[in-house]
Amino acid sequence: MRILAALILSTVACTCLAGQAAVKNVRMWPAPDRTRVVFDVDGPLEHTLFILNNPSRVVVDLRDTSLAVKVDRPTKADKLLSSIRHASRNNRDLRVVFDLRKPVRPRSFLLKPNKQYGYRLVVDLYDKGDAKKSLKESIKRAAPRNPSKLRDLIIAVDAGHGGEDPGTIGRKGTREKSVVLAIAKELQKQLKNEPGMRPVLVRRGDYYIGLRKRMKIAREQRADLFVSIHADSFKDPRVRGSSVYVLSRNGASSEAARWLAEQENAADLVGGVSLDDKDDLLASVLLDLSQTATLSASTDVGTNVLKQLGTLGKTHKRRVQRAGFMVLKSPDIPSILVETAFLSNPTEEKRLRNRKHQRKLAKAMTAGVRTFFKYNAPPGTRLAARKHVIARGDTLGRIAGLYGVSLKDLRKVNALKGSDIKVGQVLQIPSVSGG
Numbered sequence: 214m215r216i217l218a219a220l221i222l223s224t225v226a227c228t229c230l231a232g233q234a235a236v237k238n239v240r241m242w243p244a245p246d247r248t249r250v251v252f253d254v255d256g257p258l259e260h261t262l263f264i265l266n267n268p269s270r271v272v273v274d275l276r277d278t279s280l281a282v283k284v285d286r287p288t289k290a291d292k293l294l295s296s297i298r299h300a301s302r303n304n305r306d307l308r309v310v311f312d313l314r315k316p317v318r319p320r321s322f323l324l325k326p327n328k329q330y331g332y333r334l335v336v337d338l339y340d341k342g343d344a345k346k347s348l349k350e351s352i353k354r355a356a357p358r359n360p361s362k363l364r365d366l367i368i369a370v371d372a373g374h375g376g377e378d379p380g381t382i383g384r385k386g387t388r389e390k391s392v393v394l395a396i397a398k399e400l401q402k403q404l405k406n407e408p409g410m411r412p413v414l415v416r417r418g419d420y421y422i423g424l425r426k427r428m429k430i431a432r433e434q435r436a437d438l439f440v441s442i443h444a445d446s447f448k449d450p451r452v453r454g455s456s457v458y459v460l461s462r463n464g465a466s467s468e469a470a471r472w473l474a475e476q477e478n479a480a481d482l483v484g485g486v487s488l489d490d491k492d493d494l495l496a497s498v499l500l501d502l503s504q505t506a507t508l509s510a511s512t513d514v515g516t517n518v519l520k521q522l523g524t525l526g527k528t529h530k531r532r533v534q535r536a537g538f539m540v541l542k543s544p545d546i547p548s549i550l551v552e553t554a555f556l557s558n559p560t561e562e563k564r565l566r567n568r569k570h571q572r573k574l575a576k577a578m579t580a581g582v583r584t585f586f587k588y589n590a591p592p593g594t595r596l597a598a599r600k601h602v603i604a605r606g607d608t609l610g611r612i613a614g615l616y617g618v619s620l621k622d623l624r625k626v627n628a629l630k631g632s633d634i635k636v637g638q639v640l641q642i643p644s645v646s647g648g
């Protein structure tokens with residue numbers, strides 16, 4: 214066999230290894246841009262990985278390892294992996310061969326024990342064609358919007374966890390990753406029916422997406438809002454109720470520095486200001502300002518969502534909470550994290566699995582988002598664009614009736630106290646009536 218790619222030698226294991234490691238399970242998670250294969254092993258191990266072409270294969274040798282379980286066939290939906298073969302080598306090592314449908318960029322690493330998992334060897338097989346495609350797409354998306362054309366508000370809906378990360382697990386075995394995906398899909402469905410809004414799902418199936426990648430997807434989609442959906446857990450099963458989180462200032466300030474350092478794309482915009490031609494200090498001040506505005510918007514939308522969730526039952530906390538969640542750290546996209554309920558609470562676990570309740574949660578979140586954008590729709594969006602020029606004979610009541618909005622809302626968005634209006638005066642029409 215001719216080795217065409219560099220040999221990657223992992224030296225995670227210590228030299229004091231005694232006896233063999235055993236692979237206890239092999240799990241596969243096909244995602245849009247890659248397939249992840251996870252080997253559950255009972256201890257640390259050394260491995261080497263190399264690529265073979267014609268036909269495309271990736272070979273992983275696990276040193277001093279045996280495999281006792283049956284390895285499933287990859288699903289038909291897997292665009293990259295067609296089969297996995299394995300055999301023992303020199304009576305000690307395990308050789309695993311991944312047969313591929315097309316060439317991949319592989320990456321492998323060993324994960325240390327965490328929560329319910331022990332050691333895991335992760336092999337990521339990235340679609341080679343995908344990198345080029347996504348670069349092209351992000352360039353296309355980064356092109357300035359046509360200012361003469363009104364656009365929809367874009368809401369990134371992010372279902373937490375996924376794939377080999379189940380999130381928290383309820384007493385009845387309910388996995389957070391599954392219920393939050395169902396709620397996210399329901400939220401997407403409901404937001405689609407809102408005039409002037411276009412939801413995009415960050416995670417579409419049962420696979421894991423890194424936290425930074427989630428933010429990147431939202432950025433590539435030019436999201437106006439990022440909503441991450443989760444389910445909570447606590448040691449006391451009595452604890453219950455929804456909570457909404459925004460980023461804490463402490464988390465934000467350290468990330469601001471990091472964000473700058475990691476600015477890969479010089480053309481990236483932060484709050485509409487290009488950073489590439491500014492010095493670092495100014496850039497960090499701009500970023501800070503933009504992040505302050507973003508945080509205030511996040512808190513605002515979070516408060517609206519929490520209020521609506523409160524109509525379904527007592528919320529866990531009465532106010533929006535702050536924490537350093539990575540996924541909330543986009544400096545220029547208002548972001549909230551919704552802990553819909555406690556999976557550790559038996560009643561709430563049951564409710565979280567219930568379609569009707571999932572719909573109610575989505576409805577409450579939709580209402581919160583709608584109320585927020587009613588007063589905060591960015592210029593250039595369809596929702597911000599409804600204006601009425603006062604003609605002779607117009608009254609506030611007639612205009613409210615004309616657009617199907619309440620007199621109270623019409624007064625509020627235009628900061629009107631009484632009923633005085635002048636011919637030629639321009640009134641903002643609140644986008645949605647009711648609330």
Ligand SMILES: [Zn+2]
Pocket residue numbers: 373374380381389442443444
């Ligand atoms: Zn979670």
